Amino acid sequence: MKKSLLFACLLLSFLSPGFAQKQATWIWYPGDYEVWLGNNMQNRRTERGTFLPPFWKLDSHYNLIDFHKDFDIPEAEEVELTVEGRYNVKIDGKAFPGFPTKITVPAGKHRVSLKVFCQDRVPAIFVKGKNVVSDNSWLVTFEDKEWIDETGKASDQSGTTWLKAGSWNFNTAQTPPSAFRLNTTEQAAVKTERKPGSILLDFGKETFGFIKLNGLTGKGKVMIYYGESREEALATETCETTDELHLAMTQKRDSVMELTKAFRYVSIQFDGSVSIDNVSMLYEYLPVADRGSFRCSDEQINKIYDVAAYTLHLNTREFFIDGIKRDRWVWSGDASQSYLMNYYLLFDSPTVTRTMLAMRGKDPVTSHINTIMDYSSYWFISIYDYYLYSGDKAFVQQFYPRMQSLMDYMLARRNKNGLLEGLAGDWVFIDWAEGLSKKGEVSFEQLLFARSLETMAVCANIVNDVPNATKYAKLAADVKQTLFSAYWNEQKQALVHSRINGVPTENVTRYANMFAIFFNYLDEAKKQAVKKHVLLNPDVPRITTPYMRFYELEALCALGEQTYVTKEMKAYWGGMLDLGATSFWEEYNPTKKGAEHYAMYGREFGKSLCHAWGASPIYLLGKYYLGVKPLTPAYDTYLIEPQLGGLAWIDGKVPTPDGDVSVYCSAKDIRVTGAAAGTGTLRFASKAKPICKQGAIRTTSDGKFELTIEKGKSYVVSYKL
Amino acid sequence: MKKSLLFACLLLSFLSPGFAQKQATWIWYPGDYEVWLGNNMQNRRTERGTFLPPFWKLDSHYNLIDFHKDFDIPEAEEVELTVEGRYNVKIDGKAFPGFPTKITVPAGKHRVSLKVFCQDRVPAIFVKGKNVVSDNSWLVTFEDKEWIDETGKASDQSGTTWLKAGSWNFNTAQTPPSAFRLNTTEQAAVKTERKPGSILLDFGKETFGFIKLNGLTGKGKVMIYYGESREEALATETCETTDELHLAMTQKRDSVMELTKAFRYVSIQFDGSVSIDNVSMLYEYLPVADRGSFRCSDEQINKIYDVAAYTLHLNTREFFIDGIKRDRWVWSGDASQSYLMNYYLLFDSPTVTRTMLAMRGKDPVTSHINTIMDYSSYWFISIYDYYLYSGDKAFVQQFYPRMQSLMDYMLARRNKNGLLEGLAGDWVFIDWAEGLSKKGEVSFEQLLFARSLETMAVCANIVNDVPNATKYAKLAADVKQTLFSAYWNEQKQALVHSRINGVPTENVTRYANMFAIFFNYLDEAKKQAVKKHVLLNPDVPRITTPYMRFYELEALCALGEQTYVTKEMKAYWGGMLDLGATSFWEEYNPTKKGAEHYAMYGREFGKSLCHAWGASPIYLLGKYYLGVKPLTPAYDTYLIEPQLGGLAWIDGKVPTPDGDVSVYCSAKDIRVTGAAAGTGTLRFASKAKPICKQGAIRTTSDGKFELTIEKGKSYVVSYKL
Structure with a gap:
């Protein structure tokens, strides 16, 4: 089926120039829908019934947009207009009165333009004629610097910047961008335990969606306690997410909860005269098919691959999110791993660009991405990866100015040594690891910064910004050089963790060392030294998050240690499977026991049991076992x-x-x-x-x-x- | 009545600390409501039924806001919460579940905080307890840079900037900011001419509001043609504003038009079986009373004062707008004159700050205010004036960063001589005047720029930003010095208009010369020279807009030429009155005849017959005849x-x-x-x-x-x- 679909697509693309009715699609200012959808999605999180929005700045779309395109058509055609917002429409600068839904564009060369104001949604248009159709070849601006003189003559020195319109796959007038919802499909529990006034459901595996109470009626209160574990669903005082209903119903009705939740188990308690016939769920998902696959002789690895793929699917939604129970937000460090897994499973570029744009938001830059220093760098590095895998130059061309302004922000935060060191408001994250020092100039941050600057040099070249390409390359080289002169410890044969008040510490951690391997920043001798003295050295503090295990195992794979990695994978991800995991976790520490595994952040069920960063085997098995990777873009x-x-x-x-x-x-x-x-x-x-x-x-x-x-x-x- | 009101206010302010229930008011992030309201208001303009929004960038409010205040209360109290947006509420960091509308704050010291997300309106809260009330002493931010570590511990190096909340006069839970509408009152036409299928109404004078068709019924089309003149209302093909209704009514109903219009005359044409009992209007206005007054021995001057006051009232709405027919937008040059008139008639500071904030919008600055170079300067100069008249330091303290970023934008656009010269996208406006050169380094722009820099120096001192105060003062002095070295022509005894490619032109215009007088940039000898060689010299092109007449007559007043100004005022504003003006115009050229007066921008009725900048006699008579002006702030x-x-x-x-x-x-x-x-x-x-x-x-x-x-x-x- 996939092949025939591909063939149909190819056929369509061969036929489309001139032969068929052109495809119209909803368009908007590029990046704006992503920001708007990000706001909507990220503000749907609750914690025990309390609204829990992100703690960083959220931006808004531009609310007043000019759209236009020049057409040259053989004969007059009727064009239908559907618009989100208050608008006007002009042909060759002459406006139609009111808000026309149909206009006739005469034969010949004509400019069709619309101007749209919309505050609550993203200004968007759907234009559908035979040739005159909206698509991402239209030009858009949020600021048409055109004025007239006292005679009505337009100025001749416009300073307007026009970009290509943004679009996705909203290809009918009836599917405006603001109406977008993920797909849903109804699913039943695999096990139901009923007692008077309570129901406990097991949906068989980690899942995500809306609980549906079928045949609900009566008067009283209904409490729904969600659990990624059975323990959590039963812990009515400490489970992380809940719903509360107050009923006064006389007739039976099916009732779907307002917000999606993550769960495997659901415990429902009700009082008064409430009765519920049965409970199901609407599984919510982004309809995107697997293109990558992996099978091998080891059934446990196959299971790991499948559970990793399911984990990634659950976290691949409007955006690549971190975890479905928590935080349900778009985090740069997390997303940058999802992108890489995506290239080996889904190859769904729209979800990559949506996520990158939602995260980047708008200018001015007032903090690091997600407030985290390393997460700004991951944003750049993700563009490097995205361009390599997809070859999407248009993305770089449209968003290079936003890359520049974020890089300007980072450059302005260097210390007197030209290095990054946490200032007030900078979260130096690195990893969830007990006692990990964030003080001073952390080597890991400089290493990511160097790679970010290299990305900027690549992108500057793509947009022919030669002076800045040179500038960024020089800055990258300087940071890299400092990295080795300041942090390489000959005795320890490793990069040390940090420098405090100009003095390198003796502390060796895995982070900078393992990244330096697959960034190819080390010569062969140093690579082998790092392997021995850091990666395979049990005295260097071990990593307990799948987040950093991703990079640790990638470094080992890059060193050809696949056999070791297979064992690690079986022990670590296999360890979670042995504990009954149906999706991979935010953190896994094999030394813990029973329900201890569910605790984090000082909360009994604080840990997310379905975290995208847990799905890395998809990436490792595709890139380092099947061994396929791009050498040049696309x-x-x-x-x-x-x-x-x-x-x-x-x-x-x-x-x-x-x-x-x-x-x-x-x-x-x-x-x-x-x-x-x-x-x-x-x-x-x-x-x-x-x-x-x-x-x-x-x-x-x-x-x-x-x-x-x-x-x-x-x-x-x-x-x- | 005014006195007793004032007394009541004073009484209240004496009583309030501790004696009475504290006054709660709706609060928001400062400047955000102004931006939102500006978007709403400025996108209500139509031209012959076509939506006509501004052509500059519109910004948005921050959609996710943290509010908090620390209280110390003698006993527990119940507090009511009303919120625009999705929200959570915490006491001492501990959240309540859901969206509580009532909470109890315990006795003692407690921090009450709310976090609100709202995209379509401005996140706003109304908190009402005995002591725990929302007012502009609450702190707000759009970015609370607080994160936790893996144990749940909050970071201790927040980079959050907190501002004082913004507010206006929304003092009940039932009057949220988004519901704000100007007042309306029904008014009848003074003359009605009926023919079959048409009605022509004269409302006796220029007015603004919603046309109301009373006892409307039948099937057919109704066209409404609005005219500031009788000619315009009758010119169905060329009048500037219209309404179009398509009816299929079986019962009589009163119908109010959706959008306000400016008019004195209204021509209504209808067909089919349409019938209309009679037509009235809902006059729309901001309820703000005159505090200034002026009477004199000359009845024509008294009439001029009254019509000027009415003109200013009509243009004093959600904001100080330019004109009520056109553009109905917030223009910095126009508004800066309205502010000055306001100080002599209304002294309504909230309308001043609303207008300044709506115009300034948000960062990043991507163009001059309204895209006009001079209009950025007027924005600064208005702050100088506002501070002088009102003494409102808090405004400067809250918005100094936005002043800085706009000034950074201007500084970045200087040429190699350190002067402003129009770059792509910069509209050099100066005045509506035929053949006025905008090329090269225009002296007028440098003069306004110098004053803007002086404003920045004043404001930098207010916020104790000493290094920048010094920097701005130095820059201002440099520009002023260049102004005289580059533009003063000894032979002509005047500042010349411009310098092109480094060469001063021979062209003398009034603009820079007259501003230099009341900015006090000229010594006494130069003042007298400018008066003789420019202001009273008929060979220097005359000014035809009330806009620049404002400054021309101010300069003459500042030179003690009130007697001359009285004659000019009677001739110019009296000239408009003689032509039947009931409000003052955008432009007046006494040499024109009849309906020629109504044309502008190449359009038959393009001119606005009610333009705020026409109301300058209010200012001149108050400041230079009554002769009252502040010497120090407030x-x-x-x-x-x-x-x-x-x-x-x-x-x-x-x-x-x-x-x-x-x-x-x-x-x-x-x-x-x-x-x-x-x-x-x-x-x-x-x-x-x-x-x-x-x-x-x-x-x-x-x-x-x-x-x-x-x-x-x-x-x-x-x-x-």
Whole structure:
């Protein structure tokens, strides 16, 4: 089905120029819908019935927008207009009276323009004629600097900046952006325990949606206690989320709760004459299909992959959120991992860009992203990744000014050494880890900052901002150099954690060291030193969050330690599965027991049991086992370097912007099919001379083998591991 | 009645600390309601039925706000909460579940805080207990940079900026800010001409409000054509504003139009079976009373004063707008004159600050105020004036950062000579005048810029920003010096209009020269030279807008030319009255005939016949005839220097923050009563030794006489003009 869909899309794109009715879609000022939707979504969190909004600044869309496009059409056509907001419409600058829903555009060259004011929703238009249709080739501005003189003549020195319109997939007049809701589907509990005045439901696994009380009637109070664990649902005083209803009903009716919740278990208590026939839920989800896949010889790893995929799906909603129970917000550090997993499972770019734009918001920048210093850097690094995986230059071109203003904010917060050090209002996060020092100049922050500056250099080049490309590259090089001169400890063979009052500490942590490996900031000798003295050194404090385990295991994979990583994955993620996890957690400490696992932030059930950052095996297995990764933007060239990591065989797919790459690998066979575009390079080691009938195998200078993978072609290689 | 009201207010303020129930009022983030209300108001303009919004950027309120205040109360009290938006409420950081409308605050010291999200309206709260009430002593922020660590402990290095809450006069739970509407009162036409299918109404004078069709019924179309002149109302194809109704009514009903319009005449045409019993209007107005007054021996001047006062009232609405037909927007140049007139008629500070804040909007600054270079300067200069007249330091303290960011924008747009020169997107307006050059470095713009920098220096001192006070003062001095070195032409004895490519032109205009006089930038010799060679020189292009006549006549008054000004006033404003004006116009050129007067911008009825800037006689008569002006902020000290300007007697009142100053002056008597606070100095010339029983008259070094006016005291001086 996926193939036929793809084919239909290709067919459509071949046919569309001139042959068919053009596709109209709702458009708006780019980034504004994302900000608006982010506000709506992030303000739906409650904690024990109390509204719990984010603690950082929320921005607003521009409320007054000019839209226009120049058309040249062969004959006059009737055009339908649907608009969110109060508006006017003009052809060649001449306005129609009132708020027309239909206009005729005459034949020839004409400029169609609309101006829309809307405060509560995002000003948006849907224009549908034969040729005159709204799409993201329209130009938009929030500030058309055009004035007239006393004779009515327009000025000739406009300072207006026009951007391309933003859009998503709202392709009918009846589906305006403000009406968007995620899909829902009704699901039943797998187990129901009824007692007088109470019902306890088990939905079989972690889930998300609206509880629905079917056949509800009577007079009295209904309390709903949600639990990601059975313990939580039963802990009526301390469970994190609740609903409270006060009924005075005489007829039976089905009642759907107003807000979505995360739960597996639900405990319902009611009094008075209340009766409930039965309870179901409306599962809420973003309809996005898996494109990547992974299977291997180890059933536990397969289970880990499936639960990771489900965890990511649950957290892939209007945006990539951190966790479905908590915080249900858009956090940059969390999202940047979701993006990477997404490239190996869904390859859904709109959710990536929606999330990045919602997080970035508008100018002026008054704090770090989510107030966290490292999270500003992750925002930049995510753009680096997004461009590499998707090749989406248009995104960079439209939003480069917002990248610049955030970078200006960071640059303005450097200390006298040109390094980042927490000022008032800067949250230095790094990781949830007991006793982790955030004081002084933390090496990890400088390392992320260097990568952010490298991203800016890449993006400056994309928009042909040559002077700033040079400036950012120089700044990046300076920070990198300081990183090694200030933090590398020869004795410890590692980057130390921080420098306080100009003096490097003796403290070695994993953070900067592991990132330096997959950022490729270390030479080979240093990489091996870090592996030995940090990554595989039990004396360096261990990491307990899946968040930082993501990067720790990525670093080990990048060092070719897949076999070690397989064991770690089975122990850590397998450990959660052994405890009955149906989605992966915010934090996992194997030394804890029973319900201790559910506590965090000083609260009995404070921990989120479905946190996106727990889903990293998707990424690790796709990138470092199937071994597929882009070498140049949009997989124009890419590498396939399968690694069994101790498994007998692995088999899966990795999505690209244009088709999937299929990889099967065992100790003696490698089977690969190239994506529909781009050129791959299969690289592998073999103890015997490998054979391939479909292509010529080359030998590399380091004694490995390479095979060019042409687009869409399949290859079978016989070799010996 | 006014006195007793004032007394009641004073009584209340004496009683309030501890004696009575505290006054609760709706509060919000300061400046946000003004921005929101400005969006609403400025997007109500239509032109021939077409929505016509502003062409500059509109900002939005912050949608997520933290409010808090620390209380220390003797006993527990019940507190009612009314909120615009989704909210939570906490005492000492502990949240109540849900959205409580009543809470109990325990005795003792407690922090009450609310957090509110609202996108379509401004987040606002109304808190009403005995002591726990919302008022502008609460602290607010849009960004509470508070986070917790993994144990739930709050950070100890918040970077949050707290401001005092904003408020107006919404003092009951039932009058939330979003529900605010101006007052209305029904009024009848003074003349009605009926024909089959048409009605022509004359409301007797320029007015503003909603047309009301009483006893409307039938099926058909109704067209309403509005005219500030009879000609306009009858010009169905070219009148500026219209309404269109399509009826299918079976019962009679009164129908009020949706949007307000400006008009004196209304022509209504209808077809089909439509019938209308009669037509009235709902006059819409801001309920604000006159405090200033002026009467004199010349009935034409009295009429001018009354029509000017009516013109200002019509344009004093949610904000000080430019004109009621057009543009119905908030323009900085126009508003800055309304503020000055306001200080002599209404002394309504809330309308001043609402207007300044709506215009300034939010950061980032992406253009000049209203896109006009001079209008950014007027915004600063208005703050200078506002502080001088009102003494409102709190305003400066709250909004100094927004002053700084606008000034940063201006400073960043200086050319290599440190002067302002129009860049792409900068509208150099100056005045509506045919052929007026806007090219190069215009002297007028530098002069306003210097004054803006002086304002910044004053305000920097108010907020104790000493380094910047020094910086701004230095910059102002530099620009002033350049002004004279670059533009003063010895031969012409005047500032020339501009410098193009570094070369001063020979062109002399009135603008910079007249402002330089009342800014006191000229020495006495230059003042006299400018008077002779520019102001009284018919070869220098004359001014045809009341806008710049305001400043031209102010300059002449400042030079003591009241007698000349009286003649000019009678000729110019009297000229409009002679043409039947019932409010003063946007532009008046005595050489035009009949309906030519109504044309502008290439449109037959493009001119606004009720423009605030036409009302300047209020200001001139108050400040330069009654001669009352503050010498130090808030009239702490003030001058009274009456000038008859050729009139036999003048008599009037000038409002101050604390009571009015009364002045009567003839050729032999001066009678003065001081304001309720502050110390005045009466200054006058006399050919005979003046006598006053109530105080000791001093002689000044320049041969004039002075008398100290104590607060609230009355003085009678006999003298000889």
